[in-house]
Amino acid sequence: MAQITEDSRTExxxxxxxxIGRIVHSKSLKHLEILPKAALGVAKDGTxxxxxxxxxxxxxxxxxxSPSGFADADYxxxxxxxxxFPGLIDTHLHAPQWPNLAIxxxxxxxxxxxxxxxxxxxxxxxxxxxxxxxxxxxxxxLRLGSTTVAYNSTIHAEATNALADMCLKYGQRAxxxxxxxxxxxxxxxxxxxxxxxxxxxxxxxxxxxxxDPEARLLHPCVxxxxxxxxxxxxxxxxxxxxxxxxEDDKHALRVQAHMCETTSDRDRALGLHKKFKSYAExxxxxxxxxxxxxxxHCIHLSEMDMKLLKETKAGVAHNPNSNTCLRDGECRxxxxxxxxxxxxxxxxxxxGYMPSITDAMRSAxxxxxxxxxxxxxxxxxxxxxxxxxxxxxxxxxxVGLEDKxxxxxxxxxxxxxxxxxxxxxxxxxxxxxGEEGGLVLVKKWVFLxxxxxxxxxxxxxxxxxx
Ligand SMILES: [Zn+2]
Numbered sequence: 142m143a144q145i146t147e148d149s150r151t152e153x154x155x156x157x158x159x160x161i162g163r164i165v166h167s168k169s170l171k172h173l174e175i176l177p178k179a180a181l182g183v184a185k186d187g188t189x190x191x192x193x194x195x196x197x198x199x200x201x202x203x204x205x206x207s208p209s210g211f212a213d214a215d216y217x218x219x220x221x222x223x224x225x226f227p228g229l230i231d232t233h234l235h236a237p238q239w240p241n242l243a244i245x246x247x248x249x250x251x252x253x254x255x256x257x258x259x260x261x262x263x264x265x266x267x268x269x270x271x272x273x274x275x276x277x278x279x280x281x282x283l284r285l286g287s288t289t290v291a292y293n294s295t296i297h298a299e300a301t302n303a304l305a306d307m308c309l310k311y312g313q314r315a316x317x318x319x320x321x322x323x324x325x326x327x328x329x330x331x332x333x334x335x336x337x338x339x340x341x342x343x344x345x346x347x348x349x350x351x352x353d354p355e356a357r358l359l360h361p362c363v364x365x366x367x368x369x370x371x372x373x374x375x376x377x378x379x380x381x382x383x384x385x386x387x388e389d390d391k392h393a394l395r396v397q398a399h400m401c402e403t404t405s406d407r408d409r410a411l412g413l414h415k416k417f418k419s420y421a422e423x424x425x426x427x428x429x430x431x432x433x434x435x436x437x438h439c440i441h442l443s444e445m446d447m448k449l450l451k452e453t454k455a456g457v458a459h460n461p462n463s464n465t466c467l468r469d470g471e472c473r474x475x476x477x478x479x480x481x482x483x484x485x486x487x488x489x490x491x492x493g494y495m496p497s498i499t500d501a502m503r504s505a506x507x508x509x510x511x512x513x514x515x516x517x518x519x520x521x522x523x524x525x526x527x528x529x530x531x532x533x534x535x536x537x538x539x540v541g542l543e544d545k546x547x548x549x550x551x552x553x554x555x556x557x558x559x560x561x562x563x564x565x566x567x568x569x570x571x572x573x574x575g576e577e578g579g580l581v582l583v584k585k586w587v588f589l590x591x592x593x594x595x596x597x598x599x600x601x602x603x604x605x606x607x
Pocket of ligand 1: 233235293399437489
């Protein structure tokens with residue numbers, strides 16, 4: 142496969158495209174639509190013009206859509222073992238921890254932070270290192286199918302800006318903020334003052350607004366590491382900052398933070414913010430809980446926490462691989478869904494060892510089954526359709542882009558994967574016929590496949606990998 146360059150990306154965007162073949166996407170939590178044969182048209186501006194299940198061949202598509210701007214389009218017919226799938230959305234990944242993938246599973250959250258996270262995060266005062274690592278992070282996660290990632294960075298504004306540069310350079314949609322830590326950290330991984338932390342946060346926000354003024358790909362955020370790391374005056378400042386650039390929906394700042402990962406982490410947070418009774422109440426009290434907030438983990442929640450998440454429309458990043466590795470506990474996804482809380486999947490690298498959202502789907506399924514075994518109640522088990530929803534539409538809701546990405550509705554941006562299950566283990570006895578056959582192929586890819594089976598990745602109509 143040819144190398145994706147900036148020129149080839151631009152060319153892929155300036156040509157309209159029509160894909161003819163199997164199209165898979167979530168219509169709702171329980172409804173995974175599998176169209177065995179359909180046509181999906183992508184306009185020159187990268188948005189989806191039509192999804193037409195009455196079309197079964199390129200000739201039919203050409204005859205019907207040539208008059209409406211698709212005369213000079215590329216017509217791409219998929220093979221019987223290929224399908225289009227929405228781009229995956231990773232709602233929680235720590236870019237600086239990338240070199241630590243797959244190591245450090247010996248300790249609990251506190252030990253892991255001290256021995257692994259703090260030393261490596263502190264090292265990003267070296268911006269050249271940041272550029273090197275982040276270039277690999279962005280290119281690899283794109284190849285793994287993550288068209289959108291909500292990134293945590295470090296306390297360094299320059300390194301955070303380097304991460305934004307890489308996302309823009311390689312064409313990945315991203316939520317990015319400078320990490321804020323004032324207390325409770327080790328190995329020099331903290332900032333000097335609230336004033337400096339806030340000033341550097343705003344510096345990164347303004348940098349992203351400058352390099353991507355239309356917020357085509359970059360969505361800056363404020364990013365307190367969590368309640369035990371930011372004292373009241375810093376939290377208050379960050380809450381105010383999260384409302385500062387609300388001139389329109391496109392530019393409104395997001396919030397990314399950790400919440401209720403372990404019981405001791407929760408107790409430390411409430412110890413620093415004594416006037417609040419619950420973790421969500423604390424964020425809410427500082428003006429940081431709203432429809433653009435992404436809260437990682439949310440395992441040990443009180444009823445008040447869940448009620449506030451629901452009322453404020455804040456979203457949850459569920460990180461099943463990470464929660465298993467650090468033995469944090471099991472996020473009660475079913476309960477959050479029953480409450481009507483927005484929820485998506487995250488890899489939480491490097492506490493989670495695998496930067497792939499198909500792995501997160503497998504892990505979410507497994508963790509839900511452990512919860513069922515532990516409680517004796519089957520209701521906790523997440524169905525396959527639900528796992529796909531969390532990885533795509535659910536993630537889009539969590540990062541506040543549900544009107545733009547997450548499935549193949551007309552008018553949305555074309556963020557998509559071309560999956561080819563030829564050579565996936567045990568596929569050879571299946572022909573993929575009809576809707577049921579299509580579902581088998583999708584399951585085979587999610588549970589048995591990897592990036593070798595992703596033949597193309599598009600973000601906003603631009604081919605960025607594969
Ligand atoms: Zn995290």
